[in-house]
Amino acid sequence: MQPQQSSRIDLGELKIQIVKKIGPDKSKRYFYYLNRFLSQKLSKNEFDKLCFRLVGRENLPLHNHFIKSILKNACQAKTPPSVHPSGSSKSGAHVTNLSPGREDGHEHSAASFQNHNASIWSN
Numbered sequence: 001m002q003p004q005q006s007s008r009i010d011l012g013e014l015k016i017q018i019v020k021k022i023g024p025d026k027s028k029r030y031f032y033y034l035n036r037f038l039s040q041k042l043s044k045n046e047f048d049k050l051c052f053r054l055v056g057r058e059n060l061p062l063h064n065h066f067i068k069s070i071l072k073n074a075c076q077a078k079t080p081p082s083v084h085p086s087g088s089s090k091s092g093a094h095v096t097n098l099s100p101g102r103e104d105g106h107e108h109s110a111a112s113f114q115n116h117n118a119s120i121w122s123n
Helices: 011-022 024-038 044-055 057-076 110-121
Strands: none
Touching: 011 024, 011 044, 011 057, 024 044, 044 057
């Protein structure tokens, strides 16, 4: 039996890996769909189909690791994660426009998406 690790998993680093693997355009759509799924605006079945098309079979393990890491961080958390000042990133990668654009007919500004995302993760 291994001792349980209490440190948080760096989701920022996993996001960077996803962007590198599937590209900036697909990753914007992926994170948009993930946000819609987590905010219950997209069913699991719909998310699975969209996710599979975006990330491809070869990147499903990375997607699964990302989802498991989100859940692990949430389950182990006693306090919210530390907030880094905007614009600071370890690797310099920063996604500015998180809207998927024309694909589903909805446009969202990055600011409204980030505010919505902050309210989801603040619980």
